[in-house]
Amino acid sequence: MQDKKKTRVGVLGAGAWGTAVAIALAHRHDVMLWGRNTAAMQEMAAARDNLAYLPGHPFPPGLTVSADFDTAVAHAGDDGLLIAASPVAGLRPLLQQLKGRAIPNIVWLCKGFEYETGLLPHQIVQEILGDAVPGGALSGPSFAQEVARGLPCALAIASSSENLRNKVVSIVHGGNLRVYSTPDLVGVEVGGAVKNVLAIATGVADGLGLGLNARAALITRGLAEITRLGLALGGQAETFMGLTGMGDLILTCTGDLSRNRKVGLGLAQGKSLETVVSELGHVAEGVPCAKAVRDLAARRGVDMPITNAVAGVLFDGDQPQALVARLLARDPRDETGVK
Ligand SMILES: NC(=O)c1ccc[n+]([C@@H]2O[C@H](COP(=O)([O-])OP(=O)(O)OC[C@H]3O[C@@H](n4cnc5c(N)ncnc54)[C@H](O)[C@@H]3O)[C@@H](O)[C@H]2O)c1
Ligand SMILES: O=P(O)(O)OC[C@H](O)CO
Structure with missing residues (x-):
């Protein structure tokens, strides 16, 4: 059941x-927001x-800010909520x-794979904090500007800890935010990471004026890529059809707020x-992620043609026009074949 108690929340990353x-x-x-840049x-x-990062959204009275890391961490106390809001690189x-x-x-x-190691966020957490601290990924279709305006949004908390899932739902679910719960950390994180790469692909196709048919094809075949990689890494098939898979993929590929x-x-x-x-002035996780996913998929023998085509444009000097041409030139295959 939802607990309406006021909680102390520390958000690390501004x-x-x-x-x-x-x-x-x-x-x-009662929320404290910490950022690493003291002047900012x-x-x-x-x-x-x-x-600098989200102008035009005045802070409510319940929000304080600090440049002091210790103060922000201490703000969550021993029974509040601590949120890491950095990009994957941070x-x-x-x-x-x-x-x-x-x-x-x-x-x-954060949504992505670590550039240098190809690790998912929960694997980085495991490597550094081990099992001592309950942790989870909060993900789903969510543009910052809309959430800051209080518009409706549905997210999912993924964690192997049922207690943590319940705690996050009790704190975050409410108002115009809905929070669903799942133990499938791998599935949630793979969906959140790879959709960023696919949004670059649809941006290229739309920018070249290739039409709505091409966009729908990229989104659908992109979902097949997310699913193939996610299954290979141990995620659950249903997750890729949910908020953090198809939901976030649709939002990011079609929404002009997407970086x-x-x-x-x-x-x-x-x-x-x-x-x-x-020019963007913000992180675009799909850029480092394209390389990490291309490398990981190659190591795992997972076919990811759209991701490879995006990485080709980003890192190998391929022309954007070549992206879709390269996909169209592939041999025909069964639509549902998972390889
Ligand atoms: N903006 C959104 O709508 C949105 C929604 C859901 C999830 N996310 C995810 O949240 C994460 C953060 O995105 P954002 O929108 O806040 O990005 P942003 O570009 O708006 O801000 C990035 C913040 O991280 C800091 N930062 C940048 N590089 C860093 C590094 N290497 N180490 C430490 N700190 C660093 C910057 O100083 C800045 O405060 C990303 O993984 C993104 O995919 C973003
Ligand atoms: O603006 P993007 O492309 O980083 O996407 C933001 C969120 O991940 C959308 O859910």
Whole structure:
């Protein structure tokens, strides 16, 4: 059952998503938002708005900000909620700062595979914190701007700990946020990671004016790629049809708020990857993830043609026009064959 008790929540990471989650939770809880840039946090505290990463969403009274890591971690106390809101690249250093501290739990929001190691976020957590701290991934179709505005949104908390799942649901579920629960960490994290790569592909196709048929084909065959990789890594088939699979894939491939989709649209305009990423001003996880997934899929013998085509454009100098041409040139095959 839902517990309406006010809880102390520490959000570690003050980008767009950490800020949006902090704003949404601060309407019902006592939330502290920490960011690593002291000057930016001071500006945020004065403006009560994250002008750099999520402008135009004033902070509710229940939200305080801090540039002091210890203070933010201590804010969650021994029975609150600690949320890691960094990109995947920042998760390992963040966890290293938490290692050895008494923390109640850790819930991470990042979506991707680690670039250098090809690890999923829960594997990084396991490597650094072990089993001592209950942890889980909170994921699903969720644009920061919409969550900060209080628009309806459905997420899923994935954790092997039933207690943690219940705790996250009791704290986060409420208002216009629905939170579903699942033990399938692998399935949830694979869906959240690979959809970013596929959103770059649909951005390229849409940017080239290839039409809605092409977009639907990319999304559907993209879901087949997510499912193949996810099953190979131990995820459950139903997860890929849920919020963190198909749901997030549809949102990110079709929603113009998506940073990954914007990368594809920019590449289709002939901009370099460097230019597109610097114009974005935010992380686009699909970029590092494309390489990590291509390497991992190759090692596992999983066929991921769309991911490979995206990685070819991002890293091998392939032209965006070649992306779809390369997919169309493949031999015909059974639609449902899983290889
Ligand atoms: N923005 C969204 O709508 C949204 C929604 C759901 C999930 N996510 C996921 O949440 C994660 C964070 O995304 P965001 O939207 O907050 O990104 P963002 O680009 O808006 O902000 C990134 C934040 O992380 C910090 N950062 C950047 N690189 C870092 C590094 N190497 N180490 C430590 N910190 C670093 C930046 O200073 C900044 O505060 C990503 O994995 C993203 O896929 C984002
Ligand atoms: O803006 P994107 O492409 O990073 O996507 C944001 C969220 O992951 C959508 O659920």
